[in-house]
Amino acid sequence: MRIPLAKPAILDSDVEAVIRVLRTPNLAMGPGLAEFEQAIAAYLGSPFAVAVNSGTSALHLALRCLDLHEGDEVIVPSFAFAAIANVLLQERIAPVFVDIDQRTLNPTPAAIQAAIGPRTRAVLVVHTFGYPAEIDVIREITRGHKLRLIEDACEALGAEVRGKKVGSFGDAALFAFYPNKQITTGEGGILVTADPAVAHRAKLLRSQGKDDSLDWAGQHTEIGYSYRISDINCALGTAQLSRLDGRLEQRQKLAASYEARLRHHPAIRPPLSACPFGRISWFAYAVQLAENSTRQDRDRVWQSLLDRGIGAGRYFAPLHNQPLLQDRHRRSGSLAVTESVASRVLALPFFVGLTEDQIEEVCSTFLGLLTPT
Ligand SMILES: *Cc1c(COP(=O)(O)O)cnc(C)c1O
Numbered sequence: 001m002r003i004p005l006a007k008p009a010i011l012d013s014d015v016e017a018v019i020r021v022l023r024t025p026n027l028a029m030g031p032g033l034a035e036f037e038q039a040i041a042a043y044l045g046s047p048f049a050v051a052v053n054s055g056t057s058a059l060h061l062a063l064r065c066l067d068l069h070e071g072d073e074v075i076v077p078s079f080a081f082a083a084i085a086n087v088l089l090q091e092r093i094a095p096v097f098v099d100i101d102q103r104t105l106n107p108t109p110a111a112i113q114a115a116i117g118p119r120t121r122a123v124l125v126v127h128t129f130g131y132p133a134e135i136d137v138i139r140e141i142t143r144g145h146k147l148r149l150i151e152d153a154c155e156a157l158g159a160e161v162r163g164k165k166v167g168s169f170g171d172a173a174l175f176a177f178y179p180n181k182q183i184t185t186g187e188g189g190i191l192v193t194a195d196p197a198v199a200h201r202a203k204l205l206r207s208q209g210k211d212d213s214l215d216w217a218g219q220h221t222e223i224g225y226s227y228r229i230s231d232i233n234c235a236l237g238t239a240q241l242s243r244l245d246g247r248l249e250q251r252q253k254l255a256a257s258y259e260a261r262l263r264h265h266p267a268i269r270p271p272l273s274a275c276p277f278g279r280i281s282w283f284a285y286a287v288q289l290a291e292n293s294t295r296q297d298r299d300r301v302w303q304s305l306l307d308r309g310i311g312a313g314r315y316f317a318p319l320h321n322q323p324l325l326q327d328r329h330r331r332s333g334s335l336a337v338t339e340s341v342a343s344r345v346l347a348l349p350f351f352v353g354l355t356e357d358q359i360e361e362v363c364s365t366f367l368g369l370l371t372p373t
Contacts, residue, residue, distance in 0.1 A: 003362060005311030006180035006284075009247070009352040017239040021231050029207075032231030036238045037190070040175070043241060046168045046192045048199035051234060052206055055154040055176025055189035056083040057227040061205055062172040062191055063091050065198045066148045072121040073330065074150075077107050078320040079338045080126050084152065085319045089328060096120065096330045097320045099337045103272050105286075106133040113141050115332030122148035127156035127166050129347075130182070130283035132275060135161050135169040150174070154189070157182045158248045159281035166278075167192050172202075177233075180351075182247060182281060183240035185233035250352050251282035257356060258285050258348065261363040266290070267370045284313070285350040288341060289370075295343035301369045302346055310362055313347035 021032050033051060041049040052058050068074065070092035076084055078097040088095050098107045098115045105128040112123055123142050125133045135151060142149040151166060151173035153159070159166045167173035173192045177185040191202050204211045209224020255273065262270045269288040274280070289298050298314070305312040318338050319325055348362055 001306075001311045002309030003311060003349045003354075003358050004351070005313050005347060005349055007351040007353065008179040008184045011239075011243075014236055014239045017235045018232055021235045026231055028228060028230045030231045032234040032238070033229065036185075036234035036241075039238050039241050040190055041192065043244070044165045044167050044192055046165075046173075047194050048192065048196065050191045050193075050199055050202040050206060051229050051237075052189050052191065052227040053229045054187055054227075055152075055174055055178070056087060057206075057225070058174035058176070058189040058191040059083060059150075059152065060087045060090070060225070061202045061227065062150050062174055063087060063093065064205055065191075065193075065201045066122065066150065066171055068093050068121055068148065071119065073117060073119040074122045074124050075107075075112055075115045075120060075332070076124040077126055077128070077338070078318045078335055079105060079128065079316055079342055080152075080319060081154070081316060082319070082322075084124065084126070085322065085325055089324065094119075094329060095319070095325070096332055097335060097338075098332050099335050100128070100341065102337050102341060104131050104133070104275075105129060105271075105341065106131065109134050109137040109141055111332070112138055116141075116145055116147070117330075120145070120147060122150060124150045124152060125170070126152040126154075127159055129271065129286050130156045130159055130281040131272065132156060132159040132161045132166050132278045132280070134277060135166060136164070139169050148172075154181065155283040156281050158244055158279075160279040162277055166281075168194070171195060172198055177237055177240075182251070182283060183237060183244055185229065185237035185240075188229050188233050188237060247352055248281055251350070252280070254350060254352075254354055254359065255280075255282045255285055257359050258287075258350075258363065261359065262287060262367075265367060265370070267293070282350070284315075284347045286313075286315070286345050286347040289344040289346065291340070291344075293344050298344055298346055301366070304369050305362075305365065308365055310365060311349050314345065315347060316342060318342050 151170035154176035
């Protein structure tokens with residue numbers, strides 16, 4: 001791709017931070033791990049953080065640590081990343097899909113409230129594309145019904161709701177650091193919690209379920225995993241995190257630049273440019289084609305952009321329609337908005353380092369494709 005969809009911004013100082021670790025014997029479970037965990041916890045204002053090898057691993061640990069089991073139901077949007085379906089089904093937990101708001105792309109608190117049933121044990125909120133869900137209101141609902149609350153904040157590091165960082169509201173929250181996210185560790189993720197018991201359990205499940213506080217002969221009390229992340233990855237993450245605030249400002253400017261060019265086009269619905277109750281952490285710039293466009297229209301534009309060397313993304317295909325989910329989910333009400341948005345959404349190139357000239361080229365190419373001559 002001449003202009004990729006996403007790209008990490010790696011500075012010489014990031015490279016040096018990684019090399020410094022390589023010159024020590026501590027490539028794993030060393031001081032770089034603890035340093036990264038503490039930096040993330042401090043940034044979020046959350047007591048505990050447990051770094052792992054992916055966001056998906058962090059989600060898996062969250063389900064295990066919050067005691068969600070086979071037969072339990074978890075309320076979740078269908079307009080979401082496949083990791084969510086995979087992890088829930090691995091644990092034989094049934095997703096209950098709720099529809100999203102057409103503009104925020106997140107479920108509303110009212111939709112979540114309406115989806116609660118007798119087997120519901122938890123709500124899994126996704127802060128989609130970095131636009132925060134109204135998580136403080138949702139927190140009140142889950143408290144009232146004695147439900148667990150998990151935040152998938154993988155796309156929303158730095159987003160806020162009424163002055164408080166997302167990821168600090170739930171019983172557990174997860175972030176991910178794949179190279180297309182706001183900061184990267186190459187591969188990596190982290191579980192964040194205010195509950196010391198959850199943090200303790202996540203740490204032992206991360207590494208074979210070995211509980212060092214127990215006698216040597218009986219340290220393995222439950223099924224554990226190999227979800228560790230190396231200090232090499234963590235060093236990159238700590239270096240990247242130190243620049244996050246500046247990065248988020250740059251991403252906000254890129255979004256404004258796209259918005260200025262696309263705002264007045266009748267065939268495009270740009271993403272919301274501000275959040276009345278918080279702060280967006282721009283992950284992707286995902287526009288929607290007009291309501292009367294078909295999936296074929298969107299796919300034609302998507303393919304034409306790729307043919308011209310411009311990255312574009314069709315995320316996400318609704319989870320409830322995946323063959324994997326047949327007979328393994330419940331729906332709360334209609335998922336019409338999810339289906340409509342998913343067939344019309346298109347993410348455009350979005351990364352720190354994207355130039356004004358490139359945005360101009362992306363937009364003029366994109367707009368040209370919408371009005372074929
Ligand atoms: C990136 C992401 C994840 C986790 O991704 P990994 O590839 O496992 O690190 C989970 N949920 C959402 C919404 C994501 O965007």
